[in-house]
Amino acid sequence: MTYAHGLVIGKFYPPHSGHRHLIDVAAAACARVSVVVAASSVESIPLPLRTAWLRETHEQPHVEIIPVVDDVEIDYESDEIWSAHVAAFRAGLAMRSGLGVPVPPVDAVFSSEAYGPELAERFSAVHVPVDPPRDRFPVSGTAIRDDPLGNWEFLAPPVRAYLARRVVVVGAESTGTTTLARALAAHYAERGGVWATTRWVPEYGRTFTEEKLAAARRAADDPSLWLDDLVWESADFTEIAEHHAALEDAAARSGSPLLVCDTDAFATAVWHERYLGTPAPEVEAVHERNPHHLWILTDPEGVPFEQDGWRDGESIRSWMSGRFEEELEKRGLPHITVTGSHEHRLTTAVAATDAMLGKGWSFNTPLTP
Template sequence: MTYAHGMVAGKFYPPHAGHHHLIGTAAKACDRVTVVVAGSTVESIPLALRAAWLREVHPQPHVDIAPVVDDHEIDYGSEDAWTAHVAAFRSGLSSPVDAVFSSEAYGPELARRLSAEHVAVDPPRERFPVSGTAVRDDPIAHWHHLAPPVRGYLARRVVVVGAESTGTTTLARALAAHFASRGGVWASTRYVPEYGRIYTEEKLAAARRAAGSGGRELWLDDIVWTPHDFTLVAERHLALEEAAARAGSPVLICDTDAFATALWYERYLGETAPETLHQHNDRHHLWIVTDPSDVPFVQDGWRDGESIRHHMSARFREELDRRNLPHVVVTGRHEERLATAVTAVEALLDKGWSFSPPLTPRSLTPKRTDQGDSS
């Protein structure tokens, strides 16, 4: 049967595979579908962000995502509560609906109040045994039920930073490989390379092409750096992070980030970097600083020199302390550094995820009416 206008309603806190199955089922059965994202202001994932995730996963032109604020008390046995919630749902609808798609026990009563037919979609949740509560309680256990944008939001991002030739790249790669070797959900653990190095190579190559073959070959000291260069590096590195986080495991390992780029801005331009370069610090959860001690300096032709290693290492620590960003300093041989880093990441993961609790129903029993439902 094809319906003219179907509705799906929920908190989507956060969206998961069961939600997507519900919306997909409605989309196949209706000429139009309105997905009412009824979020409360007490919830910690912004309503607009949940709506954006759903629009990305369900881009069909006949599926409309309608976020509405619903702070009303949840009490399925209260007439006043029902009236308030239905009014909130109606505010997201551009026209009446003739079908309500739901996996919830309250679905039939909601459909009746909207003068619509109720379409039950896998009420026992056998196809996708997951719920928003289960995801909030243990995102790792339900990682496979989450769409890429939700994974990108929830992934714990660990950044390895340090002065030149202090083993940052070696450690970042080893750390990602360590977690990937655990298999299961961790097998897709990603490593994000330092984009600044890539950009430097591209910038030098471009300068050499522009100079032509008549004269000495240009090298690093001939490159002119501008604030715009550092902004580009930070933005493009973040884009690589986003792509990796969406496709990866619950932890993402990054070789440097915008925080590090800001300190290299200071080093090469001789002035404090704008705060805009630090605006993504809240996307990262742990910084691992590679100390220069016990690591011999290796000049690969792309580095400033050994003389600034200790100065830059000190600046990383100072700035992390000043901004009160969680970090750990690793020293010793590579094996010791890796062990310290693994312990720090495990401690981060053991803390779990923090979600503000949603509004709690006062009555779990849907209101019963003499009329029954219209399904």
């Protein structure tokens, strides 16, 4: 290794491929690398989240990600302000020493920024420039905040999952939710470009039910058991909601800026009410942790009921559809209801999704010079 202790400092608001390259270069040249995530309180992506993203994407054992709150204004001409920033960075490094982690002096500062040499001098270290013109990765945090779509290729999987806009198709049984979810994702994938990897997430509840029935048949050694023989518990619905949320995140990490979901934890909470007659606080907690941006409710009117052997029956469809509508309204969740033919439903869903995407992404303005 060329250096004992390398230092990388940035906002990582959000992290991108250029940041990854910068940290990897430092990791290849140093016995130890400290990456200081210097975030201000005005920024809208939480510091713990940025820290977690970097820890996930940099698993090298000698690379440590250190979160630091730095609300000092930025003025590269002020010695006093420079000193305040450096004091905050040193405090972050010193905290590791206080935890019993020996931290050797910084002997190299890696940076792609114009302020890199000054920062290195204040640490009595050498400056190692890493692609200052950004030829290898022509991207910046500012560029991503201004245009996430145009810079999607530079985002790491967890950042994509965070930024992806999620549309949920919900509805009573046999109202075309799966058909519409699949068609909506295919419509955007056919647009190509950044949308080519648009994915949809099938309903996990159906899979869970099939597995639950198979397990019950094995336990009773009775292949004649059917859905009415199953005993449902709140824990079942919680497992469905959590597993479905995990499938969503996995798909969003490798997909486009849009993810289409066939049901979600909100819908699972309504189904919990249907089967158990009570609220589902643990399922609601999953819903709160996993934000979505648009709900599309499939109206049963005009859709022939198809009994595939796994459904309650046609008599329950109108009641379930009404409960979804009531809950969407009560919670103030952005939603539309689609009616008519499949083609009309898809056209309506696309228009609503385009309108949602047209609102873009909002980031608080960071501290700037």
